[in-house]
Amino acid sequence: MTTLSFDLITSGPVPYTNPGGGPDGGNYYWSDTNLEQDLVYDWIDVEGMSIQLEFPHNDQAADPVDIGFDFPFFDEQYSECIVNPNGWIGFGDDNTEWENTQIPSPSAPRPSILGMWDDLNPNNNIGNGSPSGDVYFYPDPNGQYFVVWWDDVVRWNPDYYGEFDFQIVLYIDGRFRINYREMQGTTNSGTIGYQNGPGTEGTMIAFDQNYVEDGLTLEVDQTGTVDWITLGTETGQMSGQVTGGESFEISVMVNTEGMGPGEYEGAVNVMSDQTQNVSLPVGLTITGDSQTPSLPFIDISGSEHGIVPLPDTVDPLFLAVAERYTHILAPNGDVIPILIQDELTVDQILHARRVLGSYLTDIPGSTWGNNKEPITNAMALSNAILFLLNDEGEYENPDLWELMDAGVDGQDLLGTEIFPEGSGPYMNSSERDATYEEVLHFVHGFGIQNALSSMQNAIMGAMSYAIGNDIYNPLWDLPEEDQDEEYLAMGLECYFGIWAHDPNGDGWCGDHEYAFNTRNEMETGDPALFGIIQGFLGDVWEYTAHLPEGLSGDFTLSWTDDHAYSNRSQYLTDITLSGTQTINIIANAYRNIIMGNDGYNLIFGGGDDDIIYGYGGVDRAIYTGDYGEYAVLLPAEWNDSNLVVMDLVPDRDGMDSLFHFEELEFNGTVYTIESLLGMAGSGAVPNEYALLPNYPNPFNPSTHIRFHLPLHGHTSLEIIDLMGRNIRSIKNNVLPAGVYDMDWDGRTNNGDMATAGIYFIRMVSAQYQNTRKIILLK
Secondary structure, eight states: OOOOEEEEEEOOOOOSSOOOOOOOOEEEEEEETTTOOOOOOOOOTTTTSSSSSSOOTTTTTOEEEEEEEEEEEEEEEEEOOOOOOOEEEEHHHHHHHOOOSSOTTTTTTTEEEEEEESOOOSSSSOSSSOOOEEEEEETTTTEEEEEEOOOOOOOOEEEEEEEEEEEEEETSSSSSEEEEEEEEEOOOOEEEEEEEETTSSSEEEEESSOOOOEEEEEEEEOOOOOOOOEEEESSSSSSEETTTOOOEEEEEEEEETTOOSSEEEEEEEEEESSOOOEEEEEEEEEOOOOOOOOOOOOOOSSSSOOEEETTTTSSSHHHHHHHHHEEEEEETTTEEEEEEEETOOOOHHHHHHHHHHHTTTTOOOOOSSSSSHHHHHHHHTOOOOEEEEGGGGGGOOEEEEEHHHHTOOOEEEEGGGGGOSHHHHHHHHHSTHHHHHHHHHHHHHIHHHHOOHHHHHHHHHHHHHHHTSSBBBOTSSSSSSHHHHHHHHHHHHHHHTTTTTOSSSOOTTTTBBBBSSSSSHHHOOOOHHHHHHHHHHOSSSEEEEEEEEEEOOEEESSSTBTTHHHHHTTOOEEEESSSSOEEEEEEESSSSSSOOOSSSSEEEEOOOOOOOOOOSEEEEEEESGGGEEEEEEEOOOGGTTTEEEEEEESSOOOEEEEEEEEEETTEEEEHHHHHHHHHHHOOOOOOSEEEEEOOOBBBBBOEEEEEEEEEEEEEEEEEEEEEEEEEEEEEEEESSSEEEEEEOBBBBBOOOOOEEEEEEEEEEETTTTEEEEEOOOO
């Protein structure tokens, strides 16, 4: 079964009713007089007016000539060109290759227009072979066009005779034509087309095939870009694959902001190198003037938190409702606006904005979250607003209703239902943070439904099953058209543990709406919705939680029975502390980034590779194993002054990068960084012999070996193979007592790379011997 790979782009209107191809990467289309009824053969007669070109060789271009105007070509402007005897003009360096190839290609002439790239032999200064015919150029005195004419130029090989009369015409508006007047003999041995400077974009119209004929005009024209069309697809990608018999949904969204009444044209282009590209016209008619007020772009860059007073210059309807403003920038340059009333705290505002940003962050490799750009752009194009309102009393605010009646749309979130991490209601789990539900409604209603139809279809299918199997019970007063967004929100709150502490005592989420309240239960009982949430948001939150200045004591990112809030915090990975209070952070098994404050902080590392900043105060990183089970790489120039602690026991504490730390604790024993630096600088004598685990292990190409000598004496350190044969002697001499660090670079005593496999480090001293297995990878 055939599988078609394709890309999607938008463009201005297609310049031809029957294009032969396009658009390419330069938004060029082409057609000819055999395809386009309105295109007529139009030879420009310049005989007696044109200037003959002198070629140094039959494969070498003449000196550059002035075009007479700036010719736009693949987003560059060219005032002169070169003409090569082999049937092409270019706007860069010459290319003496006479044997034509396919394009686009960096090895072909570039940037160039190939009228008939073939081994041609016009009259030239070398005169080898049997040259015949001349090449002329003619700039229009009025600066409207420029002509290069190959006048009865022959092919080099007389066994495959050809005599060609054709011209390339450049127009000031960026169009170009190739007119073929009389093409005799072998015409299926050339390349016809055009390509950009790098040779990466362009169109090949013909290659070693029958295409040209007498009286044919080929025209190439460029269409513009359109900023009022945005595409959404079932995958969120602007490229994909579809197998024969299948379909692929494309959503087309338009934004008419700033556009006056009139007719507008654009196109959605399906491009593939496996078949002819297809352009789907998009027509837009705007009548009358829009009466819906809209917010202008408001600069928030000068504010510490990106929150600014709402300018007095905006429409009074907005000023009557809100006092402050912030936004999230969309990839298309538009914004997703957030209007804020006066009673919300900065922490609440930032929390809502972070959650929105997390929803719109790409999750690489996921089913629906791999590319959220179309969703974000769709939300920005909709002009919908996230309203952060003081409390329920605002639902009776006549100014808010007047704004809605004027056509403004959006989603509300009440300040009385926003409880960021570290707030009292969050820590004692007394209130539900509605931020996650309401912001998801915003993303679903104005983004997912418009730009990600496959996800919406999956939600509807999963909901139908859930309702039919008593998994989801919509509230009796919930309109049917809102059931899908509520089902999605219930699933999200279950997935991220918001109801896992079971505040209602019934094991359900919401008001007995969703039958599960933990991620594990959901995965088993409602796998379809579990897959949707995971496929859009991944496993963890993508925002950094900020703990407030007044918080002190423990904050855990690992689930524990002792703290109900850990049902939610276990899905955080990144956290920032503030203030001077003492806060102890317990990391989780994910990769954590922890930013400390100016207090005395104890950081309990997790199982992944963490990055932890202590900042002010006295900060201690705590590890479960003994000191000897870790590699402690002290700050130095070679490691960017990082303190690195690497657990040599697999699947325990990982490798942490620490900054601004004063203490390390290993299995209850505390070491100051100063004392560790002193040990390293003074060559402190250990109490006992030890051959410590090498790291990394397995390795390629080198591994680090550490050993301890409490006494002065002869010591041998060698690498042996499975047969006990010496592969490499690392040390074999008398050594003073001390701590030793060295590397094996994977080479034998002869300097050759050892073959991949199992080896052993063997250490032998007067009173000690030990062996450790190591694995050298390919």
